[in-house]
Amino acid sequence: MSPFEAAYGFTPLTPLDLLPLPPGDQIDQDGITKAIFVKRLHERVRENIEKKTEEYTRKANRSRHPMILQPGEWVWVHLRTERYPRQHRGKLDP
Template sequence: MLRAVLKGNRKSWDEYLPYIEFSYNRVVHKTTKISPFEVVYGFNPLTPLDLIPLPDSSHYFHKEGVSRDEFVKKLHEKVKTHIQQQNERTALKRSKGKKNLIFEEGDWVWLHLRKERFPSPRKSKLNPRGDGPFQVLQRINDNAYRLDLPRDYGVTNTFNVSDFIPFAGYDEEDEPTDLRTNPSQEGGDDRPWAKGPITRVMARRIQEELDLLKTSGLTKPKVFFTWTTQS
């Protein structure tokens, strides 16, 4: 609004602030159905047109404080109802056409690291916002699951489904043929072939496989990791 009022004359922007404030206070809000000024004081701010003729002061100021207090309480209840109705409409609009994700035990998922729950991994904006893949240990209900989360994270392993992204695994054309890495053949490994960016969990597993490779004398690690490009 300030940009539209100035029309390029930015040197005198502070002179327009009282008019901008008045406009914001008087405009009817979409959610509350009344202006912000009326929410607080119970009436709209007066304009020059309201002073011709002078308005009845009893409409704006009650002699009895109790009746005025009751009026404001009823007004706030009305605003609260409007806000709840708007929230319901917004939630319905966002959930329209959205598919519910259901995971079963043994599924693999990427985990979104929320800043309030993982302050250390998210202390830098350059750090990854997700990690994984992690395996689902238990399905508590359609919204809550327990993951096979390493203890060094220092948090409980129960998460909301909104923090998950399904792990797609590997493509058929990329399926390894080595007996030690192909779960469809006898003697194969049951763990998934991890495909995606190298996360902290993947790096830890790679190091574990390399250590195992050194001690067992195998020619290839049991878990293969590949890079994928992101568009």
């Protein structure tokens, strides 16, 4: 399903379908049928978005491992220079 189909309710077959007027078969539908079609289309879009989000999360978390630290262990803490602006010396600062 393309973003165009999700927004307009039909898939463009030719560049002429991208003109402001939709094709005749989409115009002839009555309001209730069109509303049901668009509602089902949006449900499919929502399901696809949720499925892809879960897939992206699963792939991103594949190589991540939980950090279990014990009291007294040494850790490396990286603080950004924005936290201590007075200690930061810029490139042009003498």
